[in-house]
Amino acid sequence: MNPEKRPLLSIIIPAHNEERRLPLSLAAIDKFLEKQDYTYEVLVVENGSSDNTSGIVREFAENHPYVKLLQTPDGVRGKGLAVKHGMLAAHGEYRFMCDADLSMRIEDLEQFTDAMQRENYDIVIASREGKGARRVNEPEYRHMMGRVNNWIIKIFATAAFEDTQCGFKMFSRRVVEDLFSIQQMNGIGFDVELLFIAKKRGYKIKQVPITWYFDPDSRMKLVDDSLAMLKEIWDIRQNWRKGLYVERTSVTTTAPEG
Numbered sequence: 627m628n629p630e631k632r633p634l635l636s637i638i639i640p641a642h643n644e645e646r647r648l649p650l651s652l653a654a655i656d657k658f659l660e661k662q663d664y665t666y667e668v669l670v671v672e673n674g675s676s677d678n679t680s681g682i683v684r685e686f687a688e689n690h691p692y693v694k695l696l697q698t699p700d701g702v703r704g705k706g707l708a709v710k711h712g713m714l715a716a717h718g719e720y721r722f723m724c725d726a727d728l729s730m731r732i733e734d735l736e737q738f739t740d741a742m743q744r745e746n747y748d749i750v751i752a753s754r755e756g757k758g759a760r761r762v763n764e765p766e767y768r769h770m771m772g773r774v775n776n777w778i779i780k781i782f783a784t785a786a787f788e789d790t791q792c793g794f795k796m797f798s799r800r801v802v803e804d805l806f807s808i809q810q811m812n813g814i815g816f817d818v819e820l821l822f823i824a825k826k827r828g829y830k831i832k833q834v835p836i837t838w839y840f841d842p843d844s845r846m847k848l849v850d851d852s853l854a855m856l857k858e859i860w861d862i863r864q865n866w867r868k869g870l871y872v873e874r875t876s877v878t879t880t881a882p883e884g
Contacts, residue, residue: 636718637722639651641675651728670683670694704813749821751833752793756835787831
């Protein structure tokens with residue numbers, strides 16, 4: 627299928643040293659998308675990699691023209707920066723942030739599009755907590771790491787969500803143009819920042835339970851990430867007080883490579 631100029635769905639994949647995981651993830655996404663009757667694009671945002679991540683994407687795109695490679699400016703690292711870069715360069719009415727490890731079944735994407743189309747939500751986020759959610763093969767200590775971070779977030783940022791850090795979230799085009807144009811965080815706190823502003827704005831947000839598969843290659847670090855989260859939450863609250871999250875009327879985008 628050749629997507630139209632403005633596809634219904636954009637999938638944005640931040641990728642730092644993902645030459646091992648991307649081939650399987652892209653193949654699974656392709657198998658899912660080819661069954662859909664809507665238009666789509668996939669943007670992989672290479673983020674300061676030292677491996678062949680870019681080459682893997684270019685090779686896949688040769689036979690899958692809906693896949694585009696983007697790169698963060700000057701190879702600068704930061705998941706928040708990569709996601710922002712991809713979201714603002716995308717064209718879809720719905721824009722889905724997707725971790726490169728695809729630790730959520732891609733078929734669960736239908737929950738997100740249904741919530742946007744049929745229930746008129748502005749943002750839909752995956753949750754690994756609560757009724758209907760499952761964690762598969764995750765060591766208990768890793769689960770506890772996540773709960774510590776979530777406890778910090780609920781106390782100091784927003785208490786509305788049980789899982790802000792799961793790497794699968796969907797935003798409407800209108801919300802992307804608002805939130806990502808004023809995003810300040812390039813690191814671990816960008817999810818919290820976006821949801822913090824979204825709640826202040828009054829956007830309609832849905833949490834959907836997913837089955838999440840633990841990847842032993844996860845790069846989460848309990849002490850370092852918890853301290854980084856505290857600092858970035860402090861920065862978010864200071865940014866709010868300084869008026870840095872005032873809604874903007876225009877957005878500058880960067881075109882995909884190729």
